[in-house]
Amino acid sequence: MMRYAAPLVLFLLLAVLLAYGLRLDPRRVPSPLIGKPAPAFSLPTLKEPDRHFSPDQMKGRFWLLNVWASWCVACRDEHPYLIRLAREAGVPIIGLDYKDSIPGAHQWLKKLGNPYYQVAVDADGRVGIDWGVYGVPETFLIDPEGVIRYKQIGPLTPEDWEREFLPLIRSTTTK
Amino acid sequence: MKPSALFLAFLLLLPATAGAIDPRRFDDPEQEARYYALIGQLRCLVCQNESLAASSADLAQDLRREIQEMIQAGRTDQEIIDFLVQRYGDFVLYRPPVKPSTLPLWLGPGLLLLAGLGIAWRVLRRRPAGAPPPVANQAQVHALLEEDASGEAGNPPDGEKG
Numbered sequence: 001m002m003r004y005a006a007p008l009v010l011f012l013l014l015a016v017l018l019a020y021g022l023r024l025d026p027r028r029v030p031s032p033l034i035g036k037p038a039p040a041f042s043l044p045t046l047k048e049p050d051r052h053f054s055p056d057q058m059k060g061r062f063w064l065l066n067v068w069a070s071w072c073v074a075c076r077d078e079h080p081y082l083i084r085l086a087r088e089a090g091v092p093i094i095g096l097d098y099k100d101s102i103p104g105a106h107q108w109l110k111k112l113g114n115p116y117y118q119v120a121v122d123a124d125g126r127v128g129i130d131w132g133v134y135g136v137p138e139t140f141l142i143d144p145e146g147v148i149r150y151k152q153i154g155p156l157t158p159e160d161w162e163r164e165f166l167p168l169i170r171s172t173t174t175k
Numbered sequence: 176m177k178p179s180a181l182f183l184a185f186l187l188l189l190p191a192t193a194g195a196i197d198p199r200r201f202d203d204p205e206q207e208a209r210y211y212a213l214i215g216q217l218r219c220l221v222c223q224n225e226s227l228a229a230s231s232a233d234l235a236q237d238l239r240r241e242i243q244e245m246i247q248a249g250r251t252d253q254e255i256i257d258f259l260v261q262r263y264g265d266f267v268l269y270r271p272p273v274k275p276s277t278l279p280l281w282l283g284p285g286l287l288l289l290a291g292l293g294i295a296w297r298v299l300r301r302r303p304a305g306a307p308p309p310v311a312n313q314a315q316v317h318a319l320l321e322e323d324a325s326g327e328a329g330n331p332p333d334g335e336k337g
Contacts, residue, residue, distance in 0.1 A: 134220040
């Protein structure tokens with residue numbers, strides 16, 4: 001009887017391991033910036049290229065940095081939800097226009113609507129590299145102290161907002 | 176030249192093209208060598224099973240540019256690696272670092288191999304020790320065997336050449 005126990009136990013262990021491991025998405029690279037201060041930058045804004053946006057300007061409140069581009073198809077998927085969030089959530093959304101053309105960006109926002117409090121133009125993607133951006137769209141949650149608390153990889157959905165972003169916002173705000 | 180030999184030559188020469196995706200100019204050959212060494216050991220995060228040397232993704236191009244600029248600015252290899260790991264995490268390294276969290280990755284295969292060998296050893300040792308199958312009538316068996324042996328000398332079994 002014991003002879004049969006060993007392979008069975010091994011099989012069960014393997015089954016548990018695979019049940020967990022096969023559900024992970026290897027394309028999601030966890031960000032090492034969570035819990036670290038948001039990387040500083042100063043970029044021209046889309047509306048007024050003479051004005052600059054810098055993360056310091058947002059200290060004192062929670063805010064989102066949404067990395068997007070007019071050439072990004074998946075960004076269209078999340079766009080309607082961003083419009084809704086901007087209206088209802090009370091958390092300002094700053095857009096980071098990543099490796100995009102300025103006319104293209106203007107056109108996109110005109111056609112689909114503008115959820116952004118401000119849009120910073122990252123023409124060559126260097127600021128994206130500092131933030132560990134490796135695909136679009138990505139959305140970061142930054143807290144009132146300027147610390148990155150969460151990074152969303154891929155389009156932002158209502159489920160993600162409720163499950164990941166809101167708890168972080170609420171737990172800090174109630175302190 | 177035989178087609179298969181030509182094809183083999185083609186395959187063997189392919190890695191040499193890795194630098195050609197996006198050749199960057201360095202005045203200093205030592206810097207150039209460092210550049211190619213670095214981009215070969217770093218992962219492209221978009222095409223995740225390619226190195227920065229082999230990937231034609233936009234981000235890979237940007238990171239190659241960054242690495243070239245950092246080399247020319249005088250940064251050391253370790254500083255460049257730290258720069259990327261700080262932003263993208265350990266995943267950007269092709270070789271995972273040896274840390275407590277990666278010990279199962281490094282030791283796992285070796286341990287599994289040892290366990291497998293151990294099991295194989297135990298199983299193989301057991302077989303010869305098994306008793307021969309019980310035979311009801313040894314005398315009958317011997318008689319049949321002798322009959323068989325004498326039969327072979329005269330008549331070859333079917334299917335064999337004489």
